[in-house]
Structures are given as C-alpha cells and as structure tokens.
Amino acid sequence: MSDDNRSALTRYRAWQRALVHRAGKAFLRYVNDFQGRHSSIPTTPWLSSMTFVWVPLLEMAWAPMRREFDGVWTHPDEIPAFHQISPDQARISKGDSWKTYALYIFGRAVADNCAACPHTAAFLATIPGLQNAWFSILAPGYHIPPHHGPTRALVRCHLGLRVPAAAERCWIRVGDEVRSWREGSCLVFDDTYEHEVLNDTPEYRAVLFIDVDRPMDRLGSVFNRGILRLMQATHYVKDPLRNLAAWNRRVAAARARRGAP
Secondary structure, three states, X not given: OOHHHHHHHHHHHHHHHHHHXXXXXXXXXXXXXXXXXXXXXXXXXXXXXXXXXHHHHHHHOXXXXXXXXXXHHOOHHHOOEHHHHOHHHOOOOOOOOEEEEEEEEOOEEOHHHHHHOHHHHHHHOOOOOEEEEEEEEEOOOOEXXXXXXXXXXXXXXXXXXXXXXXXXXXXXXXXXXXXXXXXXXXXXXXXXXOEEEEEOOOOOEEEEEEEEEOOEOHHHHHHXXXXXXXXXXXXXXXXXXXXXHHHHHHHHHHHHHOOOO
16 A cells, blocks of 8 residues: 555544544433433532442542552653543543543453552442543643543543642633532532633642442433443443553563563
C-alpha cells in the first residue's frame, strides 16, 4: 500500500470512529429522559451519601485505601494519563495532568492492579452493580473543562483520598453547584449533568472514582442492561481494556529489566 493510500485509510478510520462516537453519544443523550422516568432514585445532579448503603461503609474503610493509593503513587511514572488508556478522553485529559489507576473497567477487574491494592479490591468486590473503579489523580493547577457523562445508567461516587490543604480551591461543579472533596468522605452525583473540575492548588488531588448501576424499576433495569451491553461492544470500552493491558505489560517488562519486584 502506498503512503498516500495508507494516509487516506487512516483518515477514513479516524472519521468513521468519530462518526460512531458522535452517533453513540447522541443516542445515549436521547435515552437519558427514558432512564430518568424509570429511575428508583432522584435524578438530581447531586445525591445524598445515604442513597447507597455501601457508601457509609466505604467512608469507614477509607484509611487502608489511602495507604494503598500512597503505595501506588510512589511510582507515578507507572500510572498512565487518562487519554493514554481511553483515547476518547483526549479533549479533557492533557499531558500527564490527569492520571488514572484502573481497578475495574465496566465490571471487569484489572487483575494486576487489584492485586497491588488488595484491601481496596476486596471492598470494591462487595459493591452491588459495580462497573468502574480507579484512583483518579489530578495534578496541581489542572482544569478539567465542562463535559457530560455518556449515560444515566450509572451513578458516580468519589471517595476523597488525598485532598489539598486549600480544599476550597480544589472543587467539582455538577450542574450549578460547586463542592469540594474531604478526605474519607464521598461525593455522589449524576455525571450526565454538565460538570467540571479545578485543582487550583500546588498539591495533587486523588479520589477513588466509582461508577455503579443506577437503581431502576424493572423495565428500566432491563433497558439499562441493554445499554451497557451495547457500550461494552464498542471501542469506548474495548480500547481502554486493550490499552491498559498493553500498558501493564510494558510496566512489568520495565520492572523486570531493572530487577524491581
């Protein structure tokens, strides 16, 4: 194949990928209204920490999770930026400013990472309807611009693990309300509302980021299972799984070369 043909094929594949991604996001936005009508919990931007029985238990178990995060964070170069694992996040993830250490991706445990964080992984395994979980690390001065999550089938929870001393300058806005994290406390919200994040401090911020199935009535539950199966069949899920496996292989090989455990 000539260079011109190869370049044209690359452009076509990029166009096709972007078209599928835009069409998928438009479809998911359309069905959000249906999901809202069948939700068993409020569809407000922010939700009470009592919405899920496991949230208070998570808050009580936070200290060992913080220690496991601290252990992982001793090698920040081994933690990928969000867009290095999920290319669809390139608009909101730049450079090394937003790193993610994945433990679960759409219900699938990341075996190597879970083994490195056994206490955290053991607790996560008890959460009903767990889909995603990772350590989300934001660099000093970084701003995640306004964006929307893809589906109301999920509800998001952030457990504060490492919060800058000037907590009021490190915040997340969901809808019209701004809140800051506290170490050992959870924020629960619907990420389909516009949200943005700013860490306007000289310190890193780290949270345990969790997505779980939204509680629904019977029809809504069946519908959401179908939506999540569709998402799992797309590059939106397949790419992160493949990229993370490749990343962990490279990290393991680099450790072996320098004789690290």
